[in-house]
Structure formats: C-alpha cells, structure tokens
Amino acid sequence: MNGTLAGASPAREFAESFARSRVAVAAFAALCLILVAAICAPLVSPQNPYDLAQLDIMDSKLAPGEKSASGATYLLGTDDQGRDMLSAILYGLRISLGVGIMSTLAALAIGLAIGLIAAYAGGWLDALIMRVVDLQLSFPSILIALVLLAVLGQGVDKIIVALITVQWAYYARTVRGNALVEKRKEYVDAAVCLAYSAPRVLFRHILPNCLPPLIVVATVQVAHAIALEATLSFLGLGMPITSPSLGLLISNGFTHLLSGKYWISFFPGIALLVTIVGINLVGDQLRDVLNPRLK
Amino acid sequence: MLAYISRRLLQSLLVLFVMSLLVFLGVYAIGNPVDILINPQADQAEIERVKASLGLDQPVWVQYWSFLVNALAGDLGKSFAANIPAIQLILQRMPATVELALTAMVIAIVLGLPLGLWAGLKPDSVAAKTIMAGSILGFSLPTFWVGLMLIMVFSVQLGWLPSTGRGQTAEVLGVHLSIFTWDGIRHILMPAFNLALFKLALLIRLTRAGAREAMLQDYVRFARAKGLAEERVVRVHVLKNILIPIVTVVGLEFGSVLAFAIITETIFAWPGMGKLLIDSINVLDRPVIVAYLLIIVFIFVLINLVVDLLYSALDPRVRLTGVRA
Numbered sequence: 001m002n003g004t005l006a007g008a009s010p011a012r013e014f015a016e017s018f019a020r021s022r023v024a025v026a027a028f029a030a031l032c033l034i035l036v037a038a039i040c041a042p043l044v045s046p047q048n049p050y051d052l053a054q055l056d057i058m059d060s061k062l063a064p065g066e067k068s069a070s071g072a073t074y075l076l077g078t079d080d081q082g083r084d085m086l087s088a089i090l091y092g093l094r095i096s097l098g099v100g101i102m103s104t105l106a107a108l109a110i111g112l113a114i115g116l117i118a119a120y121a122g123g124w125l126d127a128l129i130m131r132v133v134d135l136q137l138s139f140p141s142i143l144i145a146l147v148l149l150a151v152l153g154q155g156v157d158k159i160i161v162a163l164i165t166v167q168w169a170y171y172a173r174t175v176r177g178n179a180l181v182e183k184r185k186e187y188v189d190a191a192v193c194l195a196y197s198a199p200r201v202l203f204r205h206i207l208p209n210c211l212p213p214l215i216v217v218a219t220v221q222v223a224h225a226i227a228l229e230a231t232l233s234f235l236g237l238g239m240p241i242t243s244p245s246l247g248l249l250i251s252n253g254f255t256h257l258l259s260g261k262y263w264i265s266f267f268p269g270i271a272l273l274v275t276i277v278g279i280n281l282v283g284d285q286l287r288d289v290l291n292p293r294l295k
Numbered sequence: 296m297l298a299y300i301s302r303r304l305l306q307s308l309l310v311l312f313v314m315s316l317l318v319f320l321g322v323y324a325i326g327n328p329v330d331i332l333i334n335p336q337a338d339q340a341e342i343e344r345v346k347a348s349l350g351l352d353q354p355v356w357v358q359y360w361s362f363l364v365n366a367l368a369g370d371l372g373k374s375f376a377a378n379i380p381a382i383q384l385i386l387q388r389m390p391a392t393v394e395l396a397l398t399a400m401v402i403a404i405v406l407g408l409p410l411g412l413w414a415g416l417k418p419d420s421v422a423a424k425t426i427m428a429g430s431i432l433g434f435s436l437p438t439f440w441v442g443l444m445l446i447m448v449f450s451v452q453l454g455w456l457p458s459t460g461r462g463q464t465a466e467v468l469g470v471h472l473s474i475f476t477w478d479g480i481r482h483i484l485m486p487a488f489n490l491a492l493f494k495l496a497l498l499i500r501l502t503r504a505g506a507r508e509a510m511l512q513d514y515v516r517f518a519r520a521k522g523l524a525e526e527r528v529v530r531v532h533v534l535k536n537i538l539i540p541i542v543t544v545v546g547l548e549f550g551s552v553l554a555f556a557i558i559t560e561t562i563f564a565w566p567g568m569g570k571l572l573i574d575s576i577n578v579l580d581r582p583v584i585v586a587y588l589l590i591i592v593f594i595f596v597l598i599n600l601v602v603d604l605l606y607s608a609l610d611p612r613v614r615l616t617g618v619r620a
Contacts, residue, residue: 135310138599140554143591150576150584151321227437234439235561235573250440254562258458262447269440277435 017289024285031278034271038093045087050244064263077263079252085263088249089271095245096272099156100226103163108218110164111171116202116210118172119179130176133169141166145228149237159238163225174217178210212290219286223279230272246272299607307600314592318585319362336375366589372582376575381586385568390470391461392560392567396552398474398483399490404545407495411502416529418507426499433496438555442489442562449485456485459564486563490556494548501544505537512536546602550595 019025037044064077064085076085118129136144148162182188183206191201232238233247234254241248246268253264337345353361365371371381414423450458462482465475473479509515510533518528557569564570568587575583 135313139592139595140551142557143554146557146572146576147588223435227435230437231439231558235558237573237576250443254443257443257447258451260451262451265440265443266447269437269444272437272440273435276437277431280431280435 014289018285021285021288024281027278027281027285030274031282034093034275034278035097037090038097041087041090041094045084045090047084047087049083049087049091064267076267077261079249079264080256085249085267088244089246089268092244092246092249092268093271093275095239095243096226096229096247097275099160099163099229099239099245100222103160103225103229104167104218104222106160107164107167107221108171108214111168112175112207112214114168115172115175116179116207119176119183120198120202120206126176129172133173136166136169137173141224141228142231145232146235146237149232154237154240156239156243159229159232162232163228166228167221167225170217170221171214174213175210178213179206182206182209216283216287216290219279219283223276223283226272226279227276300604303600303603307596310596311593314596315363315366315589316359318588318592319359371586371589374575374580374583376578376580376583381582382590384583385571385586385590388566388568388571390472391565392553392556392569394472394474395483395487395490395559395565395567396549396556398487399552399556400494400545400549402487402491403494403498406491407498408502408541411499412506412529412534414499415503415506416510416533418503423503427503430496430499433492433499436492438489438493439558439562441492442486442559445485445489446562457482458485461566486559486565489562490552490559493555494545494552497544497548498541501541502537505540506533509533509536543602543606546598546605550598553591553594 018028042048076089078084079088114129118126144166145162148165149158152158152161188201188205191205196205229238229245230247230250233245234251236251239245239248244252249268250265250272253261253266253268256264369380369382373379374381374384377384410426414426417423446458449456460482461473461479463476463478464471464473465479466472467475473483514536515528515532518532519525523532553569556565556567557572559565560567560570561573568590571583572587574580575587
C-alpha cells in the first residue's frame, strides 16, 4: 500500500488513485451523464418518440437543426416517421444500457458460481468445466450469439440469454484462476480448520478476495455486451421493433444513408461510441488501480 | 513431436465430435427436424420420402449416426430457397469470403506492424500517442457503424468507391476473384478496410507492447554496443523477436475475421458465406444454417490445429510442456 495514503479509508484511497488519470475521470463523468440521461429519458427528452400522437409525418427526415411545421426545432433531425432523433437516442440508450448491464450481471453471477465450483471441487469436474470454457472461448462471441438467435428466434429475453451465454465463460475462467491462488493461502486453511461449511468458505472467504479482477472484466464486458447487442440488432436478429435500441436506430437509418440522410444513423452511432469508449477508458483505469502488482 | 501432433489431432477430432453432437441436438432434439430440414412447401409424399431418406423414423442414436455419415458424405439437405445442396451453395460463396478476409488481414498487417513499431520505439512522441488513441477507437467503434460511415463518406458524399457487391471478377485457377481487376479492387477496398479495423488496432497494441519489451532486453543493448545502426537493430533484432507471438495471433484471429465477415458482408452486400447465413436466417432456410455451422466449426478446429502445430514448431518449449502434462 502507498505510504502517503496510510490512514485514509479504502474508498477514499481508491477514489484518489482513480482520479490520477484525468481522461478516466472525464470518461466517468460522461458515463454518469449518459446514465442519468438514459434513466430520466421521459423527463428530459423533447418528445415521447413512441407516442404516435406526438409525431407528425410532415416532419419526417428533417435535417439536424431544421424547424418543423409547428415551430419546434429538431437538434439532431428526425427519422422517416418524423420522430425526433434526440428523443429516440435517449430512449434507445435506456434499452441498450439496460440489456447490456442486466446480461452482464446475470452472466457474472453464473460464471462466478461455476468458476468457484471448478476451483473448489478440482478433479474431473474442474477439468470438464474448463474444457467447456476453452471450447466456447475458441469461437468468436458474435458467431455463438448469431447461432443461438437463429435457433431461439427474436425477443428481448432471447437476446439476453444469448448475451449471458457468450459472457459467462470469461468470468468462470477469471474467478477460477484467482480462486485457485487464494485457496492455497493460510486464511482459507484457518477457515477450514474452524469447520466452516464449504459454501461459507467459498462465498465469505475466497470470493471477496477474487473480486477486484472480476470488477475489471465485468466493466469491459458491459461495453462488449452493448456493442454485441447493437450489432445483432443491426443484423435484424436482436431486439424486436418494439424495443428500439441504438442498434435498431442505426439499422433503420441504413436505408436512408444512400440518399444522403446521414443523421438517422450517425447520431445513434455517436451515442453508442461515446458509451463504449467511456466504459473502456474507465475499465482501463480500474485495471491499473486494482492491479496489486502496480501498487 | 510425433506424439504431440497425434495427441493434438485426437483433441481436434474430439472437439469436432462434440460440436457435431451439439449441432445435432440443436437441430434434431430441441427443434423439430421435419420443420427444419424439409421444405414447408413440400407435399405429403415428398415429406415421407425425405423423412425416410434422413432416417427420421429411427431411434435417436441411429439418427445421429446417419446424420454423421450424411454430413461426412457432404449431404446436409437441400436449400429451400435455391433448391441445390446446402453444402454446395456455401462452398460456392466461400472464395468471396476468404478473399475478403485475406485482404483484410493483409491490410491489418501492412498498416499495423509499422504503426505499432513506431508507437513502441518512440512511446512519448505525439505520433505514438495519436496512434494509441486511434487503436482505442479501433477497439471501441462498432464494426457495422464504421462500415456505414465509410459508405456515407466515400460512396455518398465523395462518390469515389462503390458501396455494394464484388464488381468485376477475374477467374484465377478456377476461382472468381475481385483483386485481379481494377473494378474489383475498388469494390473490395472499403469492406476489407472495415473488416481490418479491429485487427489493425489489435496488431498495433501487440507490436507496441512487444517492441517496448524487446528494447529493454540485453541483446538489444549488446547490438547497440556493437555499434550497429539503429535501423538494423530494429529490423533484425527487435522485429524478429516480436514476430513469433504476432504470427500466432494473426493465425488465430483469421477465424474470427471469417466470423466478423458476416457483418461486413451484410453491410456491403458482399456475396460471401456470411451474407448467405444472414439471408438464410431471414428466410428460415435451415439446411443452409446447419451446413454453415458445421463448415465454420470445421474451419475453426482446423485453424486452431494448424496454429498450434506451427507454434510448437517455432517454439520448442510448447512441445516440452505438452509432453509433461
């Protein structure tokens, strides 16, 4: 531990070492802004983009900054239905972030449990689990997700299942590696000598010590999940038309791109890009802060 | 070495077997094979005939056996849409995808190695920082969106490059290829660059990390002490040593380029097997989906095997640990 920070609380110490990178702080601030904007979308967006009563087909495909017949200005233009792109993006962010974060948390829980079991049980069970993990990780996630969706069909629940399936193996492998190291340490021997049950040793003693690298992996995986969902939705295999995520918005704009109406695809893409870059930058800094070798 | 090769071969066969079992279970046990493999427009007599020829009236393990035998014989049913054998349809589309993937790999290597070396040798320069920021963008930008933006800029705004298709192809060794005609090159440029972007970012990072590590090694210090020109130190001593991990990654990543070609081909309407897969999923042409799956699994296992064998040939340590394990 760093001597100058002795006496500071762990949370404060963590915050201070995170703040050492100004880029990461900026990224974190941008992410917070995006998150708040997504959560408060109904409050901050100029219109409800899916309330047909608020749409006017006369306003369709207006360029950014153009005024509508009723006098309202569309900062980011409108799509073919006369929908304000800014509002559509804010609502789309909600769906993209929701699906990304939810699937990551579920995959984290599943991968964590499986990885811990593999590390603790050892033997053939460990070997079997790790072979499955290796097998799955040798195929690109986009391919696995595509295949699953081709078999399962479309729907929000199905895309979440697909995203969980492609992600769990990363966590299982990370947590197993760390748990194997922790398992040999003395505090685990002490806990076993106190005759604590196996689940208690696993979840109360080993697990908390495996968390830092998992947090890093999970942060970066949220970005992966969001990008993957957007890609699948773009290909027409992801979100149904009733849940217009950023990927679907971009896909919708693709048809108008060739006639020069770039904004329908461009701005949702920028929103997606800022979110993903932000998460990756925060993840990078977390990796440096949480890496014990750099302390 | 022989023991290692045969052990590795056995492993690959096992993986193939497991994957074929998974595909079989997905198609035959979870879904209804009659729906999946027989054209919904077929009449009752046709359905009965295909059912018997596929052995769908048999017990499950007999079905799996005949599925395996049929698959090995290259018979995975007929495409509903094109009414020709699914395997044949995919093999027809394969050269386009392989051409696109190889061109993308070449672009990634030709641009990635020098940029990565530059960033690694002069890590504090403005150019190096720009390159690294660019590589973060390359990782974060969703491929499909970059593709759209390329079309927007180069096809719609500037009108320099065509946005769809392969253009004029030339027949070389019995295969139609785009890169041998000027029109074809104009067509392949954008999709290949789009597909290369992610690998380019990866190669830059790998080369940079390798170069930074190598520059600190004693053999570099020694080469400099000998009074060798800086250019020779970099080209012979540094580059040679960082090439081994790079070759491995390039080999392994080739499979993922084939997979990501699905997205690029869909955007640029490149008539490869990735676009065929998406079209087949959209019209529920299931025999083609099943055939694509089996073929791509086979390609992946093959690539992994070849890379592993090459690696063990390049680096004896791999063989030795393999024997001990």
